[in-house]
Amino acid sequence: MFDQVRSRLGLEAETQSPPSVGLFVDGPNVLREEFDVDLDELRAVAQDLGRVGVIRLYLDEHATPGLIQAAEARGFEVIVTSGDVDVKLAVDATALGSAGTIDRLAIVSRDTDFKPVLEHAGTTGIETIAIAPGSYGRSDALRNAADKAVTIEE
Numbered sequence: 001m002f003d004q005v006r007s008r009l010g011l012e013a014e015t016q017s018p019p020s021v022g023l024f025v026d027g028p029n030v031l032r033e034e035f036d037v038d039l040d041e042l043r044a045v046a047q048d049l050g051r052v053g054v055i056r057l058y059l060d061e062h063a064t065p066g067l068i069q070a071a072e073a074r075g076f077e078v079i080v081t082s083g084d085v086d087v088k089l090a091v092d093a094t095a096l097g098s099a100g101t102i103d104r105l106a107i108v109s110r111d112t113d114f115k116p117v118l119e120h121a122g123t124t125g126i127e128t129i130a131i132a133p134g135s136y137g138r139s140d141a142l143r144n145a146a147d148k149a150v151t152i153e154e
Contacts, residue, residue, distance in 0.1 A: 018050040018051045019049070019050035019051065019103035019127070020050060020051050020052075020053040020102045020103045020104070021046050021050040021051065021054075021103070021104045021105075022055075022093065022101075022105050022106065023042070023046040023056070023106045023108065024054075024056050024058065024089050024092070024093045024106070024107050024108065025042060025076070025108040025109075026058060026085060026089055026107070026109035026110075027058050027059040027060075027063065027067075027085065028058075028060050029085075029109050029110055029111050030108050030109060030110070035133035035134050035136075035152075037108075037133045037152060039057075039070060039071055039076065041152060042108060043055065043074055043075060045152070046106060049104055049106060049129060050103065050104055052075075053101060053102055056077045056079055056089075056092070057076040057077070057078050057079070058081065058085045058088060059078060059079070059080050059085065060080070060081060060085050061080060061082045063078075063080055068080070079092070086113045086114070090113065090114060093107065093114075093117050094120055094121070097117075097124060097126050102126065104127045104129060105118070105121045105127070105129070106128075106129040106130075106150075107130060107131065107142070108131040108133070109130075109131075109132075110132055110133060110138065110139045111139065112139050112142060114130075115142055115145045118142065118145040118146050119145050122145075122147065128146040129146055129147065129150060130143050131149075131150045131152065132150070133152055134151065135151055
């Protein structure tokens, strides 16, 4: 009804902004030769999900400077940790989701360690997406814990 009144007054209806997306990439688990994952493709998947608020690539201390530079050139925030990449990614994703700054949480991995992260985000009303690096790299546990599942095909 309000939209009808706005229309009669010549005012445009308010448009709802696209959902904010947090994309978290488990680098050591996904950026492997057998999967041939392209960082540009990951960014495109995130953009298809909504407005990209956070896009992070998690790497360990063995990451090459070339990979770090390539990721940063594509707009990724690169997090390099000397500890367990999984723990850092899980803590960061949970904290960001709990802060209410994202509407959708997408995790790119084939590691079932992230199942609790997706489950927790779901209980707070955040839509969850599990992104697999290919059919071979898909985790049924992640796929089943998420609201949506995406498989990047070669």
